[in-house]
Amino acid sequence: MSKFTGLSQAEAEKRLLENGRNCLKEEKQKTVLQMFLAQILNFTNAILGAAIIISIILHDYGEAIIMLVIVVANAVIGVVQEGKAQKALDALKKMSVLRATVIRDGETKEISSEELVVGDIVVLEAGKQVPADLKLLETARLMMDEKALTGESVPVEKDENFTADEKTGIGDRLDLAYMTTVVTYGRGIGEVVHTGMDTQIGKIADMVGQEKEKPSPLQKGMNELSRTLGIAVIVICAIVFLIGIVQGRDVLELLMTAVSLAVAAIPEGIPTIVTIVLALGMQRMAKINAIVKNMPAVETLGAVSYVCSDKTGTLTQNRMTVVKAFENGEYIDLDTLDKEKHDTLIKGLMLCNDASIASDGTEVGDPTETALVAFAKRYGIDKSVTEKAVPRINEKAFDSERKLMTTVHTTEDGKIISFTKGSTDELLMRCTHIRVNGTVREITNEDMTLISNAMSEMSFEALRVLSLAVREDNRDAVEQGLTYIGMIGMIDPERPEVVESIKTFKRAGIKTVMITGDHKDTALAIAKKLGIAERPDECVMGHELDEMSDEELRNRVSGLSIFARVSPEHKVKIVKAIQANNNIASMTGDGVNDAPSLKAADVGVAMGITGTDVAKGAADIVLQDDKFTTIEKAVKEGRNIYENVKKSILFALSSNISEVVVMFAAIAAGFAAPLKAVHILWVNLLTDSLPCFALGVDPNSSSDVMNKKPRKNGESIFADGGYFKVGLYSVIIAVVTLIAFLYAPIRELSASGTALSLKNIIDSFSDKQILMQSQTLAFCTLAVSELFHAIGMRDTETSLFKFNHLDNKIMILAFAVGLLGQLAVTEIPFFRNIFSTVQMTASMWGLVLVLSIMPLVAHEIVVLVKKVKKD
Template identity: 35%
Template sequence: MSIVAHHTVITSRNGVWATLRVRGLLRNATLASRLESAGADSLEVRLATGSVRVRLTAERDEAFWTEWLSVTVKAHSGGKAPVSPAPAVPQRLKAARRQPRTAASTAVDAGSGADTAHSAPIDRLLAQLAGNRPIDVERGLSVAEAQARLAQDGPNEIRDITGRSTSEILLGQFKSVPVALLGGSAALALGTRAFADAGAIGAVLAANATLGFVTERRAEETVSSLRKLGPRQTTVLRDGATVTIDAREVVVGDVLVLKPGEPVAADARVVEAHRLATNEAALTGESLPVRKEPIAALPEDTPLGERRNMVFMGTVVSGGAGLAVVVATAEHAALGRIRQLAQGTEAPRTQLQQELDSLGKRLAIGAATLCVGVFALGALRGRPLLPLLRTAVSLGVAAIPEGLPTVATSLLAAGVRSLQQRQVFARRLDAIENLGAVDTVCFDKTGTLTQNRMSVASLTVGDELIVLEDHESPPTLPDAWLRVAVLCNSVERVNGDPAGPWQGSSTEIALLEFAVEQGADAAQLRRSHATMGVRHRSEHHPYMVTLHDSTERGLLVAVKGRPDEVLARCETWFDGQGTQPLKPAQRRRLLQLNDEMAVRGDRVLALAFREHPDRSFGETAGLCWLGLVGLADPLRPDLPQMVQRFRAAGIRPLMITGDQLGTAQAVALRIGLNHGQPMVDAAQLPESAALIADVAEHASGFARTSPAMKLEIVRALQQRGHVVAMTGDGINDGPALKTADVGVAMGVTGTDFAHAMSDLVLRDDHPAAMLQAIEQGRTAFVNIKKSVRYLVATNLSELAATTFAVAAGLPEPFDPLALLWTNIVTDIWPAIALGLEPAEPGIMEQPPVSLRGGLLERSEWGAVATDASTMTLASLASFGYGLARYGAGPQARTLAFMTLTSSQLLYALAMRSGRPLRSGGLQPNPMLHRAVGWSLAAQAGTVLLPFARRVLRTTPIGPIDALVVATTAVLPLLARELLKERRR
């Protein structure tokens, strides 16, 4: 979109005017001439800012001018004549306004009377909400009234209905195909009066269900602990005082005090707004800010996303400030009713879980087909059908790695817990998957690469640049400079304590503290210059404006913001001695000073003011330039080493910042980010997504980026196939954090909005913690592949051994219950222990992982088949020895059973790494050693304990038999290690 709303609406004697930014207009005199000739007296072009000022009427509203400008700019690009604005609203806009509401908004509209709050006149709405006494918007509710309403309506919180209950998790353990096969086998056993078999199968079912339930319940608790459905605290008016309360204590009738970066605690009607905008992504999916205004009333059927006089629970104030009266809380809020719609749904499965399910289904189909073949072949050979059927069913159950989904869920949840121990908090399980595949990391500068502790480092007086560290004492500053620094500032004392610390942005705190150090009396200035209005800095309004009433000088307009934007609105300047007209040569000199300060790495702001008699903002022009101030934000330690480690890991680091190009270049040079690639001025980027992607492929970073441009850059990288992580801490980072494959927010300096949009939160704010998170993601993915390969190879060996024996006319090598025992002993604990294997040496020197080839690539299937064959041959060799020595019977089956189970458990040790175990370098994995050790001990109990022998139909084995079992069981482990040596 080439036309962007500037969110500036001004009422003057000449009518109502709005400012729209037109991409491509900046210093484009030809396009400006075309727009002016076509727009006549309804349009003013401003080349210095690339914006257009348009007159608003009933027939030509902001939407009309947005479309007209888009058409005219496209006509100019195509060489066509400009189009004169017709007085009617374009048909496309009319059609868009008649579009039916979405299902979500319709469902929300079907709630309580709060759904009509946007359409009721404000006085009638306040009367409806009044209760015991009228609501005074300037004072809010009394404490007593609020407590009474809280007792009546209950707390303002939404019950978490997205997680599965305990009973749902338990019942889910009995809904799989393997369990159905086990149940069928148990039914057959009962039908043939084989009660011991049925009891053993029941025990297997109970063990599987218990293990799955415990694992999935723990994973669900981990995820639920990370879910936050609402803000913890909010600001309201109570008895005329601004107080901060727990958001659960907000009641209908409360007056919310809306501030930038703070979440909205409940649905509320806007009664006062100063450039107020909220992000409603939680409700509508729209990631860009939505303008909010105290509009008298809207049509009752206005869709949720177009209710500009309402703010909603679960959204975040992205700019400006205002007041709003609460009309709905808890389940009655729009977010609460949408949550109720999701009560019967299940959380989406991650890509990895889907891949595991797909693999399990393919293996199940293959195993079932082969089991049918085994049954048919055995029947042709004249074997008893019922025992053969039980064997085939048990073989099918044993051949299906039903532990795959359980293993995946538990390992992802373990990854989340491991990150928590490293002070990295993951909000979703699939963040662990995506971390391992990240190949591009986009860093925000302020608060991420820097410590967000600003201090004044340089300034200008007249046309002289003064670097403070080069002077023993700063120069004497004019009173107007100090006055603007103090007044055009939203910093306040904590809890209003005159002796307390300042709270607010680090930039404004640094500026205010510097002014105080230079002799400014902040408290006295604020008392003598009452604030009449504030326009906060926003995406399309890169400067802050405050209006003050002064008994000495009349009305004062104080301005602080981006130097080029402020300078474009100045007509005079302070030269160090007095006020002088601002000539073109002097403008160029001031911009040159700005560049010199930016090259030092300072964040540069301009200060300006104007005194005038009007009691309204009016047009922000005719200002007097006071000077520049450069603020330095120290970089976090060890950033150059961090950048090198990212590159060594095959991850490309980029910086995306809203700062000026010179500042960004200085920071990139200091931390080694440039790497021979240019830093790009995002304001000059083409509108085409393809061209943005071309630029992004060869840049070290982007300066002067808006939230919308950050979003476009992330999307452009993703369209090129990159897996992108985005770090940030502020409101302006929110859209990009939400869109990135992995959004990473700072835990200390990050806003609630940034936290809500992110997948990870870094507790200590240092972006180097991402390296640990990425290492964890890669390790988790590699370990899951190890577990999958282990499960597939071991289960195939069970299937292959029985199939070969039946095909060769040999007796069945395994009792059905023995196969079930092998399945339960080898499928879960060793696989989970493999999944918790520590990171292999050099994992961060390897390329990012990829799921494109699946969990088992074609090259790996050959290795899986080889390992399954060695375990099959080992068990058949032991079975052959038993047949030769004892003949067909339980002794031979016991030897085959002991060898198969033991070889699978020892094979788990070979799966620890792709390098030979004797090469060393691996960190210890005590859980795997315990899993293998205890499982081998349990396996020994099947021949040592009389009860186990009766159930599993095994026999005791002597020393020679034990030696045969040990020798054959270790062969698959040795074979895999020899193959590793040969490959290396």
Template identity: 35%
Template sequence: MPAGGAPPGAAPDPSVPDPSVLDAEEVARAHRVDPAAGLSDAEASARLVEHGPNELRAARTHPLWKRIVAQFADPLIILLLAAVVISIAAWIIEGAHGAPVDAIVIAVIIVANAVLGLVQEARAEHAVAALAEMTEARSQVLRAGRIVTVPAAELVPGDVLVLAEGDQVGADGRLLRANSLHIAEASLTGESQPVEKDAATLSAPASIGDRNDMVFKGTAVTRGTGRAIVTATGMRTEMGAIATMLDETESEASPLQTEVGRLGRMLGRVVIVIALVVMVTLALVEGIHSLADVVTILLLGVSLAVAAVPEGLPAVLSVVLALGVQRMAKRNAVVKSLSSVETLGSASVICTDKTGTLTQNQMTIERVVTASGTVELGGVGYRPVGSATVGGRPLEAGPLREEAELVLGAGSLANDAQLAEVDGTWRIEGDPTEAAFLVAARKLDGVPERAAGFERTGEVPFSSERKMMSTVHRRGDGTAYVLSKGAPDVLLGRCTRVRVGDGSAVLDDAGRERILGEVEALSANAFRTLGVAYREAPEFDAVPAVSGVDAGRAAAPEDGATASAAGQPGRAAASAPDDVDETHERDLVFAGVVGIIDPPRPEVRPAVAEAHAAGIRIIMITGDHPATAARIAADLGIIEPGGPARTGAELDAMDDREFRDAVRNVSVFARVSPAHKLRIVDVLQADGQVVAMTGDGVNDAPALKSADIGIAMGITGTEVTKEAARMVLADDDFATIVEAVREGRVIFDNIRKFLRYLLYSNMGEVLTVFLGVVFAGVLGLSQASGDAIVVPLLATQILWINLVTDSAPALAMGVDPEIDDVMARPPRGIHDRVIDGRMWAGIASTGLTMSIATLLVIDVFLPGGLIPGGTDGIDVARTAGFTTLVFMALLAPFNARSEYSSAFRGLLSNRWLLAAVGLGIVLQVLVVTLPPLQTAFGTAPLDWAHWLVAITAATLVIWVEELRKAWMRWRRSSRRK
């Protein structure tokens, strides 16, 4: 809890304890301010210099050079940089003839990857910045006895804040006085209801949500007026405390970053082993007779090392993630870092705030309960459109409609809120609960027209002690009415009759018990309840009342009025205001009760169901009341009706083991603090879960930063929250999160696809060279070549295969459409590998098939060896084998598209892959047939027989893998049985 005082030497006394437990006069003395006059301009300026601006510390930004260096910190990039160095060293040893093509190609890939990463980060920053509010906050303060408006950044401790409806609270402060003051603190505490404030001193320290004699920076006044002494500014405010916690919270590396780093380290070791084994094998089998043999062995070792490393991986990975980012941006999800796209696909738990995330954050009347029954109102939010039904059937004319019209009409007149349509969007000013009456009244046809001619002539304002308010409204004919609304139990104490149809009946004890029972039933379903009552008030009549006048039929706004009148009908002051007090709140007629709730977003329930089907757990973490939280969670399918909810107080009473058990078994947490949210996320992560955390308030920011991926709301979210998050939802739509999960899973599948494909090809190259060296004599290679060192593929051919396979086909794999239903399986575990044992088995199987087929084709055309009858020289046979390996590498992507499904499923769905394979075939034909390329890559012309054998042998990579997949599908179906 930030201290209310300032640092030593500042104007306020540094020993000031929590101001909420101090008398207001004592706080004023401690801050050396006269509450009636405020600070002088000179004193305010001096304190501003001493304390600094009333601003939160700006987020640390990294200079460009650090961001550039960060692009090269990936282990795989470091490995490729080492490959560049080795390639240049081998080129120098060979005599530095021509250009080091392989080194140049790898360097270009590395630079392109870095540029792509920097560009995407910059784009994400601009997109997030575009969501931020651009207006400067301002506050009214008392300075030298005058009320002046100053930028909120210039507020200092000791300033006297002047608060009114619609104001943003510019700093933390201790209330001096409050008149029906209600403040919306959802952004700080998660509480959906505006909090009623009272200047009375607290008897003991309390949590933020219960400090009713304090106001806090970043909150908003929804009703009433008040004055407060500023006790903390900037980073010393409660919002600043959360910002400090945010600075101290470490960001977690994404699962993809962790896995790619692990893969890079593993491949680095494998590359070194492969190069050493092949070079040692060559030296032992062939022998070293000259320096030229040493150079040849080194060059082949480097070529194999480069072949074993999928140098296209970083570039393809960045491109795939960037394309995923663009697709998500079109769906209103702004991703700030590339790796975060995939993280959502790995999420096993989504921890979500309630207010404004799962709900509309717009109080809505859903029930109207009167003597004749219950009316259910449809529609959500502040858009005044919705159905009125009874038991599922439309509400028809009759006593129940008469009563419902009276309740909503009278509640709209005894009202201080405003409702207006601005640029096609309905907005409110004032208390959201009061605004709910204005919205609901417009859902009953004909009610708005009946407010014409009414004007307010008096008011008894709401207070926490009375728990009700009343207004006097007069019609054009002079008839006056007292209209009251408030807590039902309080209101019933002032009523003697109850409205029934177009008349009234005596309210006896049985009637009171029935009404209270209905109120309890609404409360049990998490509705906030308000009662409405009225009476004719002849003492305020300007002219004799007209008999039979129906107050209910008149108590509604006139449709099509001005913004002010439409929002609050009959609010204009009469020329002769009535002198109204509590004595006039008597002999009332009880009209009915309304049930108000912040309703769920309609798109959330199906999104929750889809998440559950995908094995993702949804946990609601909110500062709201537990009954309300449980009701909303049950409505959305997060828990079963009647499921448990735990409060922050209950969590505080638990030891570590009990806390862990609660997090594992409970999916609704209410009345929690930011520290609770952070601890829940930490426990889930320690349990091996990949956690996505959504939220919009400042109180959510530390947990968002600590989670594997934090998701901020772009519309209702605070700037602190957006800064902490890795993803921002521009539409605040929870369903967008589930779509992003699907996108993340598709991206991860595509990462596995091109990894599988790249390693297919690389394994095939490595095994071809290794087995070709070991079995050179058996295959007839030694006899056919006059060279001291005999290899099945030349170094330049290995690099060519790498260039053809690691570029266009790999990129095409990265944009492959969804082949298997990614949401029909549970999320991958945090310890699951990108390349698991089953995938390695497929890679080894395909690599072995490719190497054996390549070597057998070479053997077919060479004299001697395993297959007799060959008559060609080493150049032709090697070219045929080289072509076979390239064609197999170009067919392998179709195998790699799914671990289980046939290569022929969706064969034509990826036009980019078809184009890439076609391009690769054309390039290989040119390498074999064009003389300049023949010289560069050591190839020889092939006749139709060579081409036929090469193409036929290349198809083996499809048929062998089809047999393996069929066997795997059979095994999987057998296990399910």
């Protein structure tokens, strides 16, 4: 290796000044204040801000404080979420800083990897990370673990003589070594060809930084709802103000009425309730080993229509395993294998092997060789014990040209025997004999055909095939005149539990897509077993993606289930093609190469055990157990959470709209305001918010939630009858509240024999006692009817008599607290003074209860009508 002199120190320093340090670019980060202001300055907060200012002018400080707290809380949550991209970049940067062994001025020295420049000569040894992208100049059995970068499940043997063309993917460039990949075996020398942001990992960092946060489906719906409500508030307040001016009302009174309407129209508690529901959802997700980093991801995961998954370690077990064996001209059932009969095949593969398994179960060595050791251990054969009884006395190491490895051992009876394992084709050319059922004879053409056919069958199943041969008295490890014993086929097998999860996803209308750096045949073999794909035309290779335009891929992506030998850029391209068809995509991964696609996906899911820090930093959700089945549980949880959030929002809207209708109808008719601002605020805080929260954590969500198709991207919160529900119940609550409001003047007019005319009713409200009584009845009816309405909103498709009311104890508590609170504002003098209410009689409470139960009556009628139509 002394033939390399490398750059001079002076030239290296010159290039370092010209091109910069070998590190990832640091983006200028926003300050906390900048992020906070960006969150504050939006349309919804502007409306609430105006309401806060008006409330302060009118000395309604309590109301102003509540709304201010909501605005600030939402902004703080947004600031926390915004740091996700920077964390991913920080993790990448940490990975890229290490020490490098270089040759400069003919001398070998160790420097910081940040000081490397293009043209430097770097020495690679087992256990070291590659400090920059290198063109290999010399290799000696150099094996690289590139899984984190390419997704390749086994180490790659490098070859400095390899020649690539333009279509060769990064995983197939055997003449290159990439920054942050690890040398697992051998040694090599390479010339630095790319540093910093020009390296493969630098390109990944650039892609991660370019991916911007996207609002979740729920956030989109909430933003649209906020804009609609904001416009409605302005229009309604303007109309009421104009009506009041025409009616000759006092301007101050009109301003106070407008504030009341604004408070009634904007369900300011919804953002808080949604935040709490999502936060509790995060806790429930954690119990099933899904750690949620980005709160909206809780709900977004429930809306996914595509689950894109890496193969190795997620859909498979991430460990090579022997799954087939062939000896004596036939396949062997591994479950009933006779270890005495097949002793030579098992022990030979285990002894011709440099791997081991520690006492704690840790596998040490090449994954292919550890699989052979594990194969023997399955039948109670321990390598360390066997090696003491049959010690190795000579060996001929594996190399890529021979594709063979030979070890020589002394048997317990003192004989010499060699074991040769490797490529079946290469081994057969060196075999003169074959052992069949314990008898050694000359190998025939028929034997070779039978063995070749078995090898082809295993290869067709994407198994990695190794054959074993022996030779006695072969102290010098000669690889000629061998006796063929048998072969095994191994693969990184699928996780058995994944099959059921994929079936569940199919029932739920969710497509599972395999995106892997592995080879097409291997990916297709696993995909068939998992039920992801059946035909080769469902698979596309990375080099084929390079030839497709974004539009072509968008048109084809729905018919594809496997993407093999893909690069990080390909993964992002695939995710965006899926999203371009108005789908919501989840991406699962564990490596550095997965980070850009994890960030680009609507929901990025990283592996917690095998995942790199970069992948975890870019993801929204981290799986603590690395199980694909956990994604299924998380999707189900996400769907239930959305159903609960939807129930909460529809309930809050129907309640708030009923308040607006009551106020608007009364003002338009010329009546006094049925409700004071303090009444509306009380209802919104107590009889709206608590039941709203109870609906948000309702355990009575649909049991068949995974038998439904995913909701469409951009689907309105009012889909599936939402407008009807809000309209029906808001009108019912408004009507019963107006009836309660008009009860007192009508009763007084009837008792005095005065005609029931609109003018006389309006005039009746000039009596302060009648007005207070009317407002009290309206206030109580509105509050209690919303409490009953919340009970029905738990399930609008099922009769109340079929509910298990006891399974939502929070709803029972919310109802009790709301009712007791309403009693307090009418029966306790202190609160009566604050809320300007009167003490209620038993008959008045009876009227309130009869009117308030009407939403539940309507609920039963709607359920009955639906049942009749269905039958």
